[in-house]
Amino acid sequence: xxxxxxAQTEISVVEKEDVTLDCVYETxxxxxxxxxxxxxxxxxxxxxxxxxxxDEQNEISGRYSxxxxxxxxSFNFTITASQVVDSAVYFxxxxxxxxGTYKYIFGTGTRxxxxx
Amino acid sequence: DVKVxxxxxxxxxxxxxxxxxxxxxxMDHENMFWYRQDPGLGLRLIYFSYxxxxxxxxxxxxxxxxxxxxxxxxxxILESASTNQTSMYLCASSSLFAGDSPxxxxxxxxxxxTRLTVT
Numbered sequence: 001x002x003x004x005x006x007a008q009t010e011i012s013v014v015e016k017e018d019v020t021l022d023c024v025y026e027t028x029x030x031x032x033x034x035x036x037x038x039x040x041x042x043x044x045x046x047x048x049x050x051x052x053x054x055d056e057q058n059e060i061s062g063r064y065s066x067x068x069x070x071x072x073x074s075f076n077f078t079i080t081a082s083q084v085v086d087s088a089v090y091f092x093x094x095x096x097x098x099x100g101t102y103k104y105i106f107g108t109g110t111r112x113x114x115x116x
Numbered sequence: 117d118v119k120v121x122x123x124x125x126x127x128x129x130x131x132x133x134x135x136x137x138x139x140x141x142x143m144d145h146e147n148m149f150w151y152r153q154d155p156g157l158g159l160r161l162i163y164f165s166y167x168x169x170x171x172x173x174x175x176x177x178x179x180x181x182x183x184x185x186x187x188x189x190x191x192x193i194l195e196s197a198s199t200n201q202t203s204m205y206l207c208a209s210s211s212l213f214a215g216d217s218p219x220x221x222x223x224x225x226x227x228x229x230t231r232l233t234v235t
Contacts, residue, residue, distance in 0.1 A: 009156075033221045045206065045226040052221075091158065095221045101166075102221050103174075104149075108158035 002027045004094050006107035013082050014115050021077040021110045023092030029053075032096040034068065034075045039089040039109070051075065082114045119143070120227035122207050128233045135194040137230050139207030146211065148190035149224065150174075150182065153204040165190055197234045205230045 003026040036048040123138035161174030208224040
């Protein structure tokens with residue numbers, strides 16, 4: 001079965017704290033893709049990062065970093081020195097082959113509240 | 117700048133009405149998707165289309181149909197709206213999947229969403 005679990009429903013931090021959003025996935029495919037999206041209060045999901053299963057290198061983009069570990073089937077997202085503008089719902093997603101075609105499976109999202 | 121637009125941000129309809137939700141993308145993407153988003157359930161796929169006039173059922177297609185007559189436009193139709201279809205509807209598009217190529221599954225681009233209320 002293909003599945004994405006975001007166990008943290010809601011996280012609250014104070015501005016400038018670091019925060020990690022967890023994502024655990026399940027798939028039997030050896031070729032798959034992982035994504036993170038941000039959904040601010042305006043509602044539109046914004047793409048943040050894509051990773052394929054062949055590339056376990058961690059990535060850093062400004063205050064954002066991603067830790068991909070195949071051994072634990074996790075793709076965690078860390079925000080360093082959080083800001084109020086980081087307040088949003090964050091979705092982790094998996095794309096793997098289901099019945100011959102790739103489909104996207106989303107987690108239930110983690111709501112991040114950054115307090116000033 | 118990539119763009120996916122949806123015809124309405126907010127919509128209120130009565131039970132039994134036929135409802136059309138329109139989505140247009142300007143990125144020449146082959147794939148288009150309709151999701152509904154409900155609290156605690158994340159995004160659930162209703163239908164998707166990988167080419168003009170092609171469609172495939174997602175996880176929750178019951179009560180919905182779709183139409184894709186042009187590459188840039190993907191419509192979601194609620195034949196007879198019911199209160200349990202009150203939700204946020206999100207449209208997305210992405211570049212083509214290449215079934216056997218490990219490097220060609222791309223990210224999705226989303227529209228702003230339509231919050232539909234059925235009374």
